[in-house]
Amino acid sequence: MPLYPPRPDKVYFFGTCIIDAIFPRAGLSAIRLLEREGITVLFPRSQSCCGQPAFNSGFPDEARQVARRQLYTFNRDYPIVVPSGSCAGMMKHHYAELFAGDRDEERALRFSGRVFELGQFLTDVLKIRLTDHGNPMKVTWHSSCHAMREMGVIKNAKALLAQLANVQLTQLEREYECCGFGGTFAVKHPLISSAMVRDKIDDIVQTGAKRVISGDCGCLLHIRGALDQCGLDVETQHLAEFLWERTNG
Amino acid sequence: MAKPARFDFKKNIARALKDRQLRKNLRSAMDGLRVKRQDVFDDARELEELRGYGNAVKERALSRLPRLLEQLEQKCTQNGIQVHWAETTDEANHIVLEILQRHKATRLVKGKSMVSEEMHLNQFLARHGIEALETDLGEFIIQLDGETPSHIIVPAVHKNKDQIARTFHAKIPGAPYTEDVEALNRIARATLRKKFQAGHAGLSGVNFAVAETGTLCLVENEGNGRMCTTVPPVHIAVMGIEKVVEKLEEIPPLLRLLTGSATGQRITTYFNMITSPRKPGEKDGPLEVHLILLDNGRSRIYADPQLRQTLYCIRCGTCLNHCPVYTRLGGHAYGFLYPGPIGKILMPQLKGLSAAGDLAMASTLCNACEEVCPVRIPIPTLIRRVRNESYDASGSAVIPGHGYRRNLMEIMAWRAWALANSHPVINRLIFKLAGRIGHLLPAIGPLKAWTQVRSRPQFAPKSLHQLAREKGVPNG
Amino acid sequence: MADITRDRILKRLHKAAAQAPDISPVACLPTAAYDRTHRLERLITLMSAMRTQIETANSRDWVDRLQAILKNRNLKRLLYSPETAMGRELQDAWPAESQELPALCSWKGQAEDFKDELFQIDAAITTTMGAIAETGAIVLWPDEKEPRLMSLVPPVHIAVLAADRVYNTFCEIIQAEKWSDHMPTNALLISGPSKTADIEMTLAFGVHGPRELIVLIIDET
Numbered sequence: 001m002p003l004y005p006p007r008p009d010k011v012y013f014f015g016t017c018i019i020d021a022i023f024p025r026a027g028l029s030a031i032r033l034l035e036r037e038g039i040t041v042l043f044p045r046s047q048s049c050c051g052q053p054a055f056n057s058g059f060p061d062e063a064r065q066v067a068r069r070q071l072y073t074f075n076r077d078y079p080i081v082v083p084s085g086s087c088a089g090m091m092k093h094h095y096a097e098l099f100a101g102d103r104d105e106e107r108a109l110r111f112s113g114r115v116f117e118l119g120q121f122l123t124d125v126l127k128i129r130l131t132d133h134g135n136p137m138k139v140t141w142h143s144s145c146h147a148m149r150e151m152g153v154i155k156n157a158k159a160l161l162a163q164l165a166n167v168q169l170t171q172l173e174r175e176y177e178c179c180g181f182g183g184t185f186a187v188k189h190p191l192i193s194s195a196m197v198r199d200k201i202d203d204i205v206q207t208g209a210k211r212v213i214s215g216d217c218g219c220l221l222h223i224r225g226a227l228d229q230c231g232l233d234v235e236t237q238h239l240a241e242f243l244w245e246r247t248n249g
Numbered sequence: 250m251a252k253p254a255r256f257d258f259k260k261n262i263a264r265a266l267k268d269r270q271l272r273k274n275l276r277s278a279m280d281g282l283r284v285k286r287q288d289v290f291d292d293a294r295e296l297e298e299l300r301g302y303g304n305a306v307k308e309r310a311l312s313r314l315p316r317l318l319e320q321l322e323q324k325c326t327q328n329g330i331q332v333h334w335a336e337t338t339d340e341a342n343h344i345v346l347e348i349l350q351r352h353k354a355t356r357l358v359k360g361k362s363m364v365s366e367e368m369h370l371n372q373f374l375a376r377h378g379i380e381a382l383e384t385d386l387g388e389f390i391i392q393l394d395g396e397t398p399s400h401i402i403v404p405a406v407h408k409n410k411d412q413i414a415r416t417f418h419a420k421i422p423g424a425p426y427t428e429d430v431e432a433l434n435r436i437a438r439a440t441l442r443k444k445f446q447a448g449h450a451g452l453s454g455v456n457f458a459v460a461e462t463g464t465l466c467l468v469e470n471e472g473n474g475r476m477c478t479t480v481p482p483v484h485i486a487v488m489g490i491e492k493v494v495e496k497l498e499e500i501p502p503l504l505r506l507l508t509g510s511a512t513g514q515r516i517t518t519y520f521n522m523i524t525s526p527r528k529p530g531e532k533d534g535p536l537e538v539h540l541i542l543l544d545n546g547r548s549r550i551y552a553d554p555q556l557r558q559t560l561y562c563i564r565c566g567t568c569l570n571h572c573p574v575y576t577r578l579g580g581h582a583y584g585f586l587y588p589g590p591i592g593k594i595l596m597p598q599l600k601g602l603s604a605a606g607d608l609a610m611a612s613t614l615c616n617a618c619e620e621v622c623p624v625r626i627p628i629p630t631l632i633r634r635v636r637n638e639s640y641d642a643s644g645s646a647v648i649p650g651h652g653y654r655r656n657l658m659e660i661m662a663w664r665a666w667a668l669a670n671s672h673p674v675i676n677r678l679i680f681k682l683a684g685r686i687g688h689l690l691p692a693i694g695p696l697k698a699w700t701q702v703r704s705r706p707q708f709a710p711k712s713l714h715q716l717a718r719e720k721g722v723p724n725g
Numbered sequence: 726m727a728d729i730t731r732d733r734i735l736k737r738l739h740k741a742a743a744q745a746p747d748i749s750p751v752a753c754l755p756t757a758a759y760d761r762t763h764r765l766e767r768l769i770t771l772m773s774a775m776r777t778q779i780e781t782a783n784s785r786d787w788v789d790r791l792q793a794i795l796k797n798r799n800l801k802r803l804l805y806s807p808e809t810a811m812g813r814e815l816q817d818a819w820p821a822e823s824q825e826l827p828a829l830c831s832w833k834g835q836a837e838d839f840k841d842e843l844f845q846i847d848a849a850i851t852t853t854m855g856a857i858a859e860t861g862a863i864v865l866w867p868d869e870k871e872p873r874l875m876s877l878v879p880p881v882h883i884a885v886l887a888a889d890r891v892y893n894t895f896c897e898i899i900q901a902e903k904w905s906d907h908m909p910t911n912a913l914l915i916s917g918p919s920k921t922a923d924i925e926m927t928l929a930f931g932v933h934g935p936r937e938l939i940v941l942i943i944d945e946t
Contacts, residue, residue, distance in 0.1 A: 311745075434932060497905045512922070534910055
């Protein structure tokens with residue numbers, strides 16, 4: 001399987017459960033970005049969750065049950081585009097472990113081979129060109145740990161932002177540091193989680209940016225929650241929604 | 250210093266997070282160590298090659314561990330080093346005691362050794378009327394305060410100079426109060442120098458043991474390690490059984506990985522390679538050298554191929570330096586000897602899951618540790634393994650105490666989650682419900698923990714599934 | 726008793742190891758190779774950065790050079806070994822009495838007898854086995870002629886190094902000198918004076934090992 005396939009006609013879109021329930025507009029923006037490039041986007045209705053929450057929390061059987069659903073839902077040979085480094089990382093790098101020795105091991109490996117994070121797909125497969133129709137603004141970017149370390153797609157997101165002529169991107173001082181979400185960690189260790197996100201928020205505030213963009217809604221949910229609790233006037237937005245908003249004229 | 254069966258991790262965490270001075274000290278120290286490491290490994294490609302090598306050497310060495318230990322023992326014995334085996338820390342302590350008593354030694358000078366901390370050696374010897382004096386400056390400082398190390402490499406990292414100044418002034422006879430770092434070092438040097446001369450025996454750890462030649466390798470900057478292993482007539486080295494490597498030529502890259510990762514140095518001030526006690530004709534060095542090989546649960550870890558990777562650890566501490574959780578808590582909050590990412594996988598395996606399993610829950614699996622581990626231990630994967638076994642009461646789990654976290658509520662919760670996410674109809678129903686009444690959910694359980702420190706998440710009135718259907722996105 | 730413990734531990738390990746796949750030996754990593762000039766330059770740069778004082782001389786003037794370095798430093802005694810060729814040269818060229826230079830003294834008896842005096846001596850001079858350019862360290866192989874403590878106890882350590890014995894890498898010296906055939910009681914790599922950063926991560930020199938390390942490179946070119 002080549003690293004980046006040539007431009008396909010059709011792709012699957014995996015919405016992720018957090019986008020599905022809490023940030024559906026981000027998902028819709030991503031679908032629209034893809035459709036605008038002339039791609040037919042398929043949204044299989046029986047999709048749900050990548051299984052990561054259970055996988056990380058000590059419940060691999062339950063994770064496998066849910067992951068198996070996705071294996072059968074996205075069963076054709078189309079690329080699977082995922083608007084989250086975390087979920088993409090789970091499906092690309094951990095399904096092999098989850099299905100090792102399982103009857104669906106082959107299927108899982110083929111599935112993993114078709115997974116792309118959204119930003120990665122836009123830059124490396126579609127070679128998207130973006131025209132910025134928005135007013136000048138300053139934003140900052142939050143790298144999710146899995147987008148950075150598992151998927152290595154931060155450079156793709158930044159390349160997309162760099163194409164927006166009126167957007168000034170300021171860097172966080174500790175961009176590499178985890179925001180403290182960590183899935184169930186956020187509720188199992190709220191104090192540490194909070195300490196981490198408070199530092200992240202201080203970092204965001206010191207950039208002077210009024211909006212923080214990220215490719216991962218888990219982080220955004222967590223950062224948003226903390227910003228609100230501190231009463232801070234900073235917006236949070238998913239990369240897809242931001243790109244659509246800026247380029248949709 | 251016996252630990253209670255369940256240490257109060259939550260209380261430790263709360264206390265650590267509130268300690269502003271500690272957080273400031275840690276942040277500054279960890280930043281410094283990270284930058285130093287980055288500077289000394291300035292060639293990314295070379296670093297990856299080194300890490301690959303480190304991982305391969307450890308994998309091979311461990312695959313042949315029993316043979317290498319036998320070879321090490323044979324070579325050491327040939328060279329005059331007496332080799333002892335200890336299954337438990339209790340046995341190891343008694344071996345040390347027996348050696349010291351035979352020599353009528355009542356004063357032991359110690360170089361830095363985490364294994365000796367595992368043994369709680371100092372307290373054991375104190376009960377038998379033997380004074381064990383730490384000579385590594387960081388260990389010396391915390392010994393004066395009656396504390397345990399809070400970091401594998403820099404044991405007193407949690408202290409700042411006014412705290413140290415107070416300690417020296419109060420506990421060292423004749424020491425003035427000074428916060429000047431040079432002056433504090435001079436006080437320590439003068440105090441400890443006298444102790445080296447007066448020591449009856451010296452104790453050290455072992456960074457690497459070479460089976461090929463029967464050589465014990467030690468890194469250090471201060472010179473106290475050399476003092477402890479050369480001045481007294483007896484030298485006792487304590488070592489975990491996993492530290493043996495096969496060949497001398499494997500040492501240079503491992504050394505580079507260790508010093509670069511631990512302190513950002515190309516090499517430490519001294520690299521000490523000991524192969525025998527004082528030979529006939531030689532004028533100094535210990536007359537007896539002893540090597541104690543400690544198991545303490547390592548052979549059990551060894552038995553599982555995946556968990557065996559825990560034993561690759563060369564104790565560099567860099568995972569701690571890069572861990573966002575360690576940076577905020579410091580070592581003491583972890584309640585066990587080895588903190589940070591390595592501690593999260595090692596302590597539950599050494600002490601059992603019901604004692605230390607909670608440590609593995611305190612991680613976001615951000616992967617920062619795995620990214621920097623010089624021997625490529627897949628720490629996040631092993632953390633997940635520890636978590637899995639924490640809930641697995643079946644016979645296929647191997648870590649002692651497995652299944653300790655198993656509880657009906659969590660099992661039901663995850664089963665319900667799995668059900669909802671594997672049946673599209675149920676899934677759609679739940680999302681519809683969440684959209685309508687999500688905001689009315691009472692703040693109990695996970696929602697309570699979430700809203701303790703964040704505003705409520707707001708469920709969208711229409712899920713992406715619904716919007717996709719409405720906008721005519723094909724099903725596929 | 727100990728044998729039973731040993732056997733139990735090994736039995737467990739052997740049982741588990743029997744199931745481990747055979748892993749092939751690991752190939753040595755490619756190592757650096759500098760030319761002679763760069764080797765010396767690199768060694769000097771790295772060791773100087775670790776606060777080593779480096780001087781160069783040749784085989785005819787090294788003692789003069791050494792005396793110039795040690796003059797008026799208030800050093801009372803310089804410990805040396807009359808049993809080495811270097812030591813004998815030093816002894817021959819040293820003044821019997823001097824206000825500005827330390828008096829030569831040598832090791833007497835075993836460490837137990839000499840210890841108290843040793844801890845009062847200001848400086849010691851030793852030969853070296855070689856040096857490593859890549860890491861920036863000298864290599865000592867103490868033996869019956871030059872005991873280990875000479876390079877540890879006195880606050881000033883002078884190490885005499887032949888320029889031709891500077892190797893590229895640690896791996897190279899191990900292989901070229903066939904270390905695995907004849908390891909000494911205690912081989913040492915030394916990269917500078919002793920130091921610590923245990924107090925607020927602030928670097929301070931001169932802890933238990935020498936406060937000063939002077940490397941005198943004898944280079945004929």
